[in-house]
Amino acid sequence: MVLEATMICIDNSERMRNGDYSPSRFQAQADAVNLICGAKTQSNPENTVGVLIMAGKGVRVLVTPTSDLGKLLACMHGLEIGGEMDLAAGIQVAQLALKHRQNKKQQQRIIVFAGSPIKPDKKSLEMIGRKLKKNSVALDIVNFGEDDEGKTEKLEALLAAVNNNDSSHIVHVPAGPNALSDVLISTPIFTGDGEGGSGFAAAAAAAAAGGVSGFEFGVDPNLDPELALALRVSMEEERARQEAAAKKAAEEASKQEKGGEQQSSSQDATMTEHASGATSEADNKRNDLSDDDNALLQQALAMSMDEPASSHDVQDTEMSDAAADDPELALALQLSVQDSAKDSSSQADVSKLLADQSFVSSILASLPGVDPNDPSVKEVLASMQSQSETQQKQDEDRAPNEEKFGSS
Amino acid sequence: MSAVESATAIQRSQVDLLDFIDWSGVECLNQNSNHSIANALKQGYREDEGLNLESDADEQLLIYIPFTQVIKLHSIVIKGSEEEGPKTVKLFSNKEHMGFSNVNDFPSSDTAVLSPDNLKGKPTVLKYVKFQNVRSLTIFIEDNQSGSEITKVQKIALHGSTVETTDMKGLKKIEEH
Numbered sequence: 199m200v201l202e203a204t205m206i207c208i209d210n211s212e213r214m215r216n217g218d219y220s221p222s223r224f225q226a227q228a229d230a231v232n233l234i235c236g237a238k239t240q241s242n243p244e245n246t247v248g249v250l251i252m253a254g255k256g257v258r259v260l261v262t263p264t265s266d267l268g269k270l271l272a273c274m275h276g277l278e279i280g281g282e283m284d285l286a287a288g289i290q291v292a293q294l295a296l297k298h299r300q301n302k303k304q305q306q307r308i309i310v311f312a313g314s315p316i317k318p319d320k321k322s323l324e325m326i327g328r329k330l331k332k333n334s335v336a337l338d339i340v341n342f343g344e345d346d347e348g349k350t351e352k353l354e355a356l357l358a359a360v361n362n363n364d365s366s367h368i369v370h371v372p373a374g375p376n377a378l379s380d381v382l383i384s385t386p387i388f389t390g391d392g393e394g395g396s397g398f399a400a401a402a403a404a405a406a407a408g409g410v411s412g413f414e415f416g417v418d419p420n421l422d423p424e425l426a427l428a429l430r431v432s433m434e435e436e437r438a439r440q441e442a443a444a445k446k447a448a449e450e451a452s453k454q455e456k457g458g459e460q461q462s463s464s465q466d467a468t469m470t471e472h473a474s475g476a477t478s479e480a481d482n483k484r485n486d487l488s489d490d491d492n493a494l495l496q497q498a499l500a501m502s503m504d505e506p507a508s509s510h511d512v513q514d515t516e517m518s519d520a521a522a523d524d525p526e527l528a529l530a531l532q533l534s535v536q537d538s539a540k541d542s543s544s545q546a547d548v549s550k551l552l553a554d555q556s557f558v559s560s561i562l563a564s565l566p567g568v569d570p571n572d573p574s575v576k577e578v579l580a581s582m583q584s585q586s587e588t589q590q591k592q593d594e595d596r597a598p599n600e601e602k603f604g605s606s
Numbered sequence: 607m608s609a610v611e612s613a614t615a616i617q618r619s620q621v622d623l624l625d626f627i628d629w630s631g632v633e634c635l636n637q638n639s640n641h642s643i644a645n646a647l648k649q650g651y652r653e654d655e656g657l658n659l660e661s662d663a664d665e666q667l668l669i670y671i672p673f674t675q676v677i678k679l680h681s682i683v684i685k686g687s688e689e690e691g692p693k694t695v696k697l698f699s700n701k702e703h704m705g706f707s708n709v710n711d712f713p714s715s716d717t718a719v720l721s722p723d724n725l726k727g728k729p730t731v732l733k734y735v736k737f738q739n740v741r742s743l744t745i746f747i748e749d750n751q752s753g754s755e756i757t758k759v760q761k762i763a764l765h766g767s768t769v770e771t772t773d774m775k776g777l778k779k780i781e782e783h
Contacts, residue, residue, distance in 0.1 A: 332662070332663040
């Protein structure tokens with residue numbers, strides 16, 4: 199997302215007719231240029247890109263730095279191949295074009311496609327490089343074509359002279375079946391000094407190289423930060439859950455008895471300790487639950503309706519999984535667990551809680567993947583409602599009796 | 607006599623313009639990234655003798671300092687080592703975004719050739735009339751004392767006064783005399 203003005207120097211000399219890069223060197227170069235223009239303009243809308251040719255009749259600027267992608271793509275049409283590349287003049291003209299950019303806040307960058315042998319010697323290239331560094335211009339070099347007369351060496355020397363804090367890069371692309379653009383996509387020329395690059399580059403990379411993107415989870419943090427954050431958080435949650443599972447497997451035997459009456463500060467820890475009594479069945483249930491929250495909810499509600507005769511361990515397993523999702527629910531469920539361990543009438547309390555429509559629907563709404571308007575959920579709630587009503591009546595009958603006794 | 611008095615009075619009202627520098631716009635071309643302009647300008651860093659501003663590719667430096675308000679520049683203090691400290695310093699007022707290529711196209715507002723005394727901290731008084739309305743200052747360090755490849759600057763301090771907020775009490779003192 200760096201604000202940048204870029205000048206792309208294209209080699210359109212006779213050597214570009216060569217077919218060692220498919221379909222021809224020139225065509226491969228043009229594709230790469232198009233991709234770079236797109237990537238730069240997309241990574242920051244205020245970026246500008248310009249294009250110049252280094253061969254032909256002489257160094258000529260085709261497009262002065264602009265953010266108009268259409269203009270950039272159009273300028274590559276009708277380009278003629280001919281002449282010999284003049285690298286030194288090309289870089290100097292590019293530097294001049296950048297100097298006269300409109301927005302002086304933009305960083306300056308030159309991208310050179312060097313597909314022909316290089317005439318200037320190492321010394322003069324180093325001087326050019328130093329001049330670029332002095333004016334804080336970064337340089338990216340794409341070295342393709344044949345390597346003769348120490349071309350690679352010269353270009354490396356040029357890069358060393360320019361390079362300031364790794365802002366400049368060089369890429370050597372050997373001839374072969376891989377398209378020039380594909381090779382470039384994974385390089386820092388595209389990804390922009392390892393910041394994470396643009397969604398454009400990531401998408402192109404995914405399409406071309408088969409889903410290998412530079413980002414975790416395949417989502418560009420620049421493009422969609424919330425999604426990337428959500429994915430990262432859920433990944434960490436899952437990891438934490440798995441760690442807890444590993445821990446409980448280790449502490450299985452000792453915690454089994456104490457688990458029920460322990461009052462620990464962490465509700466989840468309590469839950470998992472409860473679950474430690476269960477066997478791998480608990481794990482399976484855990485896996486199944488993650489598939490269908492609805493089923494879990496129904497099971498949990500059914501469990502809490504049941505007489506306390508049902509095994510605490512299984513109950514607590516269910517609860518522990520649900521608890522992981524919602525602390526509110528966890529609290530309610532923990533209450534229910536503690537109560538049920540002491541007094542069966544507490545079941546009524548739980549059912550009263552659950553009978554409270556608004557409370558339940560708020561919990562349901564906060565559970566991910568559960569839609570309160572879902573018909574099956576509504577059914578369960580309705581059945582619960584009727585059950586709790588009968589229980590409430592019983593309680594009401596009891597209460598006046600107690601009062602009578604209390605008052606008399 | 608009044609001329610002399612007014613000269614000293616002007617000096618009395620000079621403040622260090624450090625507070626009026628717009629740090630977001632400060633730029634330095636050809637600086638070594640490990641030894642940046644902050645080492646020479648910022649409070650604390652500039653007092654530290656070990657922290658210098660150093661040039662990178664060659665011995666020239668181009669420093670651009672914008673100000674948050676209009677100031678008058680009276681004098682400048684440039685401290686550096688005896689050999690690698692700056693020698694010829696050209697100052698340009700209100701010229702934005704100069705580069706090394708066009709720095710010699712304009713006549714400078716003032717040029718100072720620093721002596722070893724200056725490098726120890728003696729202020730260089732400038733042509734005050736040329737710096738009456740300064741929004742930004744460009745300092746071009748052309749060469750250094752010994753002609754070495756790297757120029758090292760330990761401290762740059764600017765003294766002057768602001769245009770809007772002239773100290774009225776200072777003026778009154780002149781009149782009393």
